[in-house]
């Protein structure tokens with residue numbers, strides 16, 4: 001391997017960045033002066049107390065909301081004024097809620113429906129599902145990678161809550177995102193499912209960047225490489241989990257005390 005190749009491999013690669021990001025709602029500033037650098041093959045957490053602005057930042061990055069101030073760059077392209085569907089096609093994909101999974105289709109059929117888009121097929125619900133047979137191999141690869149192979153022919157409705165979440169991540173991965181945004185992936189899960197989904201996210205992040213909003217701080221401590229703490233719409237602290245959790249300002253924001 002050449003020296004250049006070694007350097008390229010080891011250098012952190014920023015795939016999504018925000019500079020001076022801000023959003024006002026009728027005079028109320030929900031997000032102000034947020035700078036973020038999300039790197040390839042890393043898991044980046046966005047945390048903060050209720051109302052800190054995490055969801056608004058997600059909506060700004062995916063362009064569901066138009067920023068009042070600032071700039072967003074995806075893979076070296078300025079996407080500040082780009083429409084959400086185009087941003088998704090460029091590789092910034094947000095996981096949808098479980099309701100995005102079709103309950104009466106099997107795990108495999110759900111993944112195949114999701115695979116139609118990157119395969120260049122229009123979503124044509126009037127076509128028989130058998131017309132999607134050529135997507136079997138790719139669907140099975142995704143299903144195996146996410147540990148769902150023994151549930152391949154189960155109806156989505158019959159899966160446990162945690163496995164529905166994993167299926168939902170699988171349908172998102174069908175779009176082959178470069179940056180995956182996960183909004184509280186552990187919400188409502190028991191400990192066993194939390195561990196399973198944490199392992200899946202770690203696995204998924206070996207090939208792409210993951211930015212996640214998560215309230216479960218032990219998960220953040222366990223799997224996240226970098227943590228940005230928001231409070232009242234602004235960045236309060238950032239660093240690895242050990243750094244931010246030792247910061248007295250973060251302790252005060254979460255617990256009302258820095259003890």
Ligand SMILES: Nc1ncnc2c1ncn2[C@@H]1O[C@H](COP(=O)(O)OP(=O)(O)OP(=O)(O)O)[C@@H](O)[C@H]1O
Pocket residue numbers: 025028030048049050051052053054055056057
């Ligand atoms: N469309 C809107 N119009 C007016 N205010 C809004 C709007 N969306 C969000 N806000 C306000 O912006 C602030 C940040 O909200 P946001 O939902 O981004 O916080 P959050 O950190 O995601 O909170 P939570 O952890 O409770 O989900 C809150 O004060 C909220 O009331």
